[in-house]
Amino acid sequence: MNVQAHRVSAVSSDDEAFEALFAAEYARVVGIANRVLTDPAEAEDVAQEVFIDFHRLHSARAQYAPAWLHRAAAHAALNRLRGAKRRQRRELAQAPDEDDRTLDPQKQLELNEDRRQVRQALARLAPKPAAVLVLRASGLSYAEVAQALGVGIGQVGTLLRRAEAALRKEVTSGTSN
């Protein structure tokens, strides 16, 4: 059991356990969603929906809670990305974040275009390769990725390598069209 799980299981009530889980995992769940959406506000929407879904059905004391949240965040964000209407709206509304504003306008345009193409390519991947890329890029260890996706830890490296090659291919084909 990891430290977070200890912390969650040590609290007295279900509500307190959920609050402890939220405090421990919220930023990470937002980070996973933002890795897909590159839109902090929408990423927070996704993260909150994921926690609500979890809270409705599961006990926060469950050892699998973090893995469930990570996987659900990746899938929920990818589903939003695949929603055509939302994607169009997001692309139109996508404002530069604080770091990006230091770039000159030309570089800003290029960065936005790169991000748009990468996210479109990500949306075209099958759910599992897309999720493994997002989770790993969000800083999850191989063991955490394996738990989130319900695969053996020995499979993660292979899944990642295939997914990386697939994403590069998608990005390349997207830019050459």
Added chain:
Amino acid sequence: MVDDPDAKAGADARHLESCPECQARLKTMSDDARAVATLLAAPDVKVDVSAAFSRVRSAPQARPALGFRLPVTRPGSRPMVLAFAATIAIAALLVTAFAQNFKTFVSPNTVTPVPVTVADMQALSQLSDYGTVTWTTQPQMQVATTAAEAAAVSGLQPPKVAKLPAGVSSTVTYAAMTKAVAVFTFSADKASAAEAKNGKSLPPLPSGMNGAQLTVAVGPAVGEVYGDLKRANGSDVSSANLPQLVVGKSVTPSATSTQVSVKQLEDYILSLPGITPELKAAIKAIGDPSALVWSGSRAASCTRSPARSSSQTPSTSRITSPDPAPLA
């Protein structure tokens, strides 16, 4: 090896030093990994955890059903997930195969609950005594947290039940399955051995029966599973809570056979003297058209309403609910 230097050790490392082909492959993979890391870079998000928690806590949907466990999403229960998925997939394949014999197509306006027990599903696994089942396209099962997620996996919108039958829990889980293709090959040798084990002999084989193949394609499919699911207690799978109601939608399945017709194959298996009553009942139950609601369009719907299992005794009776659930 690409992003874990410690993995490059021992025999692998020595081989890599002397193998140009593997060096080239590793370089390609490393380039992919670096490129993807750059492509997926995103600025850190600053979050206000307290404010976010207040929003989540005040959401009406968050009123919890705490304590409920979803056995199919728990990583530790993976073997059970696979077993559950396999039995469901086998049931789906048999539904497909034997439903081809019934030409009754009706619109899926109502759901007729039919009880199916764990023993029913276990019995279907006995089919492997009479041949081999191989997947040419493995089904990918996925449990989803929302209807939208299930739709994204399967490409089909889950059906909506406007009114649940009395006593059926409103707790819903979504499940999606990609297309699956399986081939059942009847084996006279295996069937003969199975019969001999029961002190019986194989009836005369119709021409072409040995080696006859049944190819079945099902899915993609999407479903809503109602009920408070519970994991089996140890190896006693009969202690598991099966769903109270499963409402599913699938692309119209197809079945083709070689050497003999699907009906001939079904009739022959049912005629075997050594076949267990459980398998016979399961095949007949699956083949009962009253248990199925098919549409004539591209997408078909069928429903099964397994009763909560409390014993190994197979259920062969049909209980038709006086209050079928209308589909929205």
